[in-house]
Amino acid sequence: MRSIPTDFDATVVADIDARLVAVEQDNDVRVPWAIESGSRAWGFASPDSDYDCRFFYVRSRKAYADLWPSRDVIETPLEGLLDVNGWDLRKAVRLAVAGNATVGEWLRSPWVYRGDQQFRDDLLELVAAVTDPVRLRRHYLHVGRAQWAHADEGAGSVRLKRVFYAIRPAVTLHWLDTNSxxxxMNLDELLAETVVPDDVRAEIADLRDLKSRTRELGSAPAPQAIAHWTEVTFAAVDDAFRAPSDGLRARATDGFLSLVDRWAPDRP
Structure with a gap:
């Protein structure tokens, strides 16, 4: 499975492909899913946006039984616009149980460098089964609220990058009100499936057009409708902590072992 937009730099994409091959060979792992994350996948890239390739990898059965396990992250060097790193399947499942939304977002990226659709579907099904909606909402609240707090540059100006990093969690919180x-991951998909005030939609469209023509750290006057809407949205979310239940952890363990049986590099 591969889905790459025509406006991606072909040289960068070739470099990403080469890095993914090297990751498998150098670390004795399988990479069944590698996607674009960040603003290019979220739907509000700037002219100088990085290429943020993220991937899941699966180790051998023996590696998962090792008393001295390897790191659960594989990172490659940051070079220019290129940022490529990934998570061990075990880390991904544990984070999903903890309420981290990133795992599900990687599985729903519109841009795929390489991927097995069956792996994506299997892991997506497991993530949906072990994710506590309350903890998921808390994740988006904390991400959005932190980005909005750092967007203000004073004198009525805001950093466009921070504003969009706050908008997407806010829209997602409303998506979770009416969807399961x-x-x-993509902002357009979220907006298409969510009730958002017309004035907020209009400001989002205007800001996205501006960001598409502005360097990554560009600024603009604070959007009043977006400011009010995001602040009201974040204020309405319950911030109480809730630990994962033993039932979710048991289900996650069973699902993880099943995925290893099917996707480990040493499978029959």
């Missing part, structure tokens, strides 16, 4: 399962 794993939310879309």
């Amino acid at each position: 399962g794993v939310p879309p």
Whole structure:
């Protein structure tokens, strides 16, 4: 499975492909899913946005039984616009149980460098089954609220990058009010499936057009409708902590072992 937009730099994409091959060979792992994350996948890239390739990898059965396990992250060097790193399947499942939304987002990225659709579907099903909606909402609240707090540059100006990093969690929180399962990653998909005030939609469209023509750290006047809407949205979310239940952890363990049986590099 591969889905790459025509406006991606072909040289960068070739470099990403080469890195993924090297990751498998150098670390004795399988990479069944590698996607674009960040603003290019979220739907509000700037002219100088990085290429943020993220992937899941699966180790051998023996590696998962090792008394001295390897790191659960594989990172490659940051070079220019290129940022490529990934998570061990075990880390991904544990984070999903903890309420981290990133795992589900990677599985729902619109841009795929390489991927097995069956792996994506299997892991997406497991993530949906072990994710506590309350903890998921708390994740988006903390991400959105932190980005909005750092967007203000004073004198009525805001950093466009921070504003969009706050908008997407806010829209996702409203998506979760009326939908179940794993939310879309892309802002357009979220907006299409969510009730958002017309004035907020208009400001989002204007800001996205501006950001598409502005360097990554560009600024603009604070959007009043977005400011009010996001602040009201974040204020309405319950911030109480809730630990994962033993039932979710048991289900996650069973699902993880099943995925290892099917996707470990040493499978029959």
